[in-house]
Amino acid sequence: MRIALLGGTGDIGEGLAIRWARDTSHTVHIGSRKPEKATDRAEDYREELTDRGFDVDVTGSGNEQAAAEADVIVVSVPPQYAADTVETVSDGLDEDDIVVSPAVAMDRDEAGFHYERPSAGSVAEEIATATPDGVPVVGAFQNLAAGALTDLDNDLDYDVVVTGDDSEAREKIQTLAEEIEGIRALIGGPLAVSGEIEGITPLLINLAMNNDGMHDLGIQFK
């Protein structure tokens, strides 16, 4: 399978890219608005993995090319750019592809971080409105801390919740998530319940701010 990480030069994109490159045989492709930046970062990730003894192929290009060539397109850009980013790559999407939303919209005030629920109900649903009809959209990976993912010395032990209206697409992403060592992926339901999952991320930051010794938090359900 070929995975594109749009905005894959950012920290959550980096984390998913290097985990998939290390733990699976899937092809990982970094996308960016600036192709050169994507190529450079892809080389950084490759080098880090080579230094650790993994001989993997991570490539980079503009977002449009990355999306057109991929089977799974992860929109790992800041939430305010998510829908626009999908629109710019939409010509390269077809019904066999799966668009994945890991983004969360938050704001901060004196009390801490809050979930800023988009009018569509969630960032995942906002992305769905920008995605061509027939191309499945799946929400996943919202509650993973970039700091935990990007540090390959850190053994993961987290749950991910996967939502989507197309159950086949949802199960493919569930499998793809569980191929990362230390991730268990649970089914949350249709895309319309993504808001409750996105809303956990600001809570994770608040907990890290308010409890000594806690950082880069994730969740487990039991």
Add this chain to the structure above:
Amino acid sequence: MRIALLGGTGDIGEGLAIRWARDTSHTVHIGSRKPEKATDRAEDYREELTDRGFDVDVTGSGNEQAAAEADVIVVSVPPQYAADTVETVSDGLDEDDIVVSPAVAMDRDEAGFHYERPSAGSVAEEIATATPDGVPVVGAFQNLAAGALTDLDNDLDYDVVVTGDDSEAREKIQTLAEEIEGIRALIGGPLAVSGEIEGITPLLINLAMNNDGMHDLGIQFK
């Protein structure tokens, strides 16, 4: 310490009552709109604990009396009655008391359960608006499944997030929560971040509905 569980005849009230009665030396008092129902249920809880070899005292009365005599008042009623219930007992509250909000407002549609955020921001903040000035309000226990709490054969292993604007009150409830075996209590921040915690509860129900073998789910942060 004397703990009142207003609406303590319901399942979350029952769960907290029997856990505190079993695991601590605090006095547990069941409140209900109907004093006789509270007395009957208190006897049920006492009998269950006696059968298990615990000699504890659990008493029952009307909500007003329960609140007036208690140091910690847990508003374990359905969310739509939470503010009204606090108003009916407000004459018995003073600045040394702590009002605790474990309630979550949810609705359900064909996609699953959703968090129904009150206009105040959370049920905890809604309760705060109904509580006399100077009486601290703390959010806690929202993400514990009643089914897990009420089954005393079930060893707990869950996190609870505690929010509140009065840090002393918040820490008292943190301690009270951790006195229940198997509970770790984390500080979430001021009361204004309670919504993100309440929002987890519908997700827990959605996960139980969509994943085989999962039920009465709770959460852990790590």
